Amino acid sequence: MIRRAVLVGLMAVALSGCAAGRLLDAAAPVPVAPPSEDVVVLDDGWHTEILLPASSLDGGLRDLRASFPAATWLSFSFGERRYELQEKHNALDNLIAILPGPGIVMVIGHSDALTEGDAKMHATHLRVSRAGLERLMDFIWNDFHKDDVASIQMLRDAPEWNMRVYASSASYDGTYTCNTWTLEALRAAGLETSPAGVLFASQAMEQIGRVARAQGGIPTAGLRADGSEL
Numbered sequence: 001m002i003r004r005a006v007l008v009g010l011m012a013v014a015l016s017g018c019a020a021g022r023l024l025d026a027a028a029p030v031p032v033a034p035p036s037e038d039v040v041v042l043d044d045g046w047h048t049e050i051l052l053p054a055s056s057l058d059g060g061l062r063d064l065r066a067s068f069p070a071a072t073w074l075s076f077s078f079g080e081r082r083y084e085l086q087e088k089h090n091a092l093d094n095l096i097a098i099l100p101g102p103g104i105v106m107v108i109g110h111s112d113a114l115t116e117g118d119a120k121m122h123a124t125h126l127r128v129s130r131a132g133l134e135r136l137m138d139f140i141w142n143d144f145h146k147d148d149v150a151s152i153q154m155l156r157d158a159p160e161w162n163m164r165v166y167a168s169s170a171s172y173d174g175t176y177t178c179n180t181w182t183l184e185a186l187r188a189a190g191l192e193t194s195p196a197g198v199l200f201a202s203q204a205m206e207q208i209g210r211v212a213r214a215q216g217g218i219p220t221a222g223l224r225a226d227g228s229e230l
Contacts, residue, residue, distance in 0.1 A: 035129055036129060037127065037130055038053055038127065039126045041208050043201050047079075048182040049077035049108070052136075059141055060141035061074075068107075070109065074110070077106045080102075080104070081103060105167075107163065107166065108162055132191070143168050145168055174199070183198055183207060192207075
């Protein structure tokens with residue numbers, strides 16, 4: 001019932017245009033080299049995350065490895081700050097979450113395999129060039145809010161989930177969701193995805209699945225640290 005209320009609310013916002021997502025570039029970067037790097041998209045039917053090998057992290061994201069010393073993969077996703085920091089939610093909270101508000105970047109460390117809860121998520125394997133991966137990492141890093149000394153702000157530490165929540169510089173609303181963010185990030189990596197008009201995970205995964213099939217990949221129910229299927 002709660003998700004149905006959110007769905008109705010999201011549709012109303014999208015149709016009315018009351019909430020404006022951030023402006024998106026019209027064209028994706030053109031890949032400049034053959035794909036050589038692993039990127040995985042996690043999807044639970046509602047929420048999407050981008051999973052990257054910890055050993056591949058570079059730039060600003062490299063420092064996050066110290067916060068997840070046992071992790072061989074780190075997942076990144078976007079969310080609404082007020083909602084994600086609440087312990088419990090009701091239908092009103094879900095509806096409020098579609099209104100414009102501060103965003104967050106969630107980072108979760110994964111070890112040899114996805115946890116039991118995460119194993120219920122579908123994992124879709126993608127490949128990008130090294131230059132594309134660097135653009136993807138830049139996109140994610142630029143989404144972290146930085147203070148005057150370029151430090152990121154952690155809002156929540158959830159060791160039971162091996163998760164940390166950080167302040168984002170972007171605003172979350174009914175027309176700019178975690179799924180919009182995922183497609184925008186993948187487009188920055190040079191993949192043929194478009195966030196325009198996308199709200200829901202099913203819409204995002206339709207595009208992502210098409211890219212995976214073109215690359216010869218298939219969605220799986222889980223992922224080992226070496227990228228093989230569970």
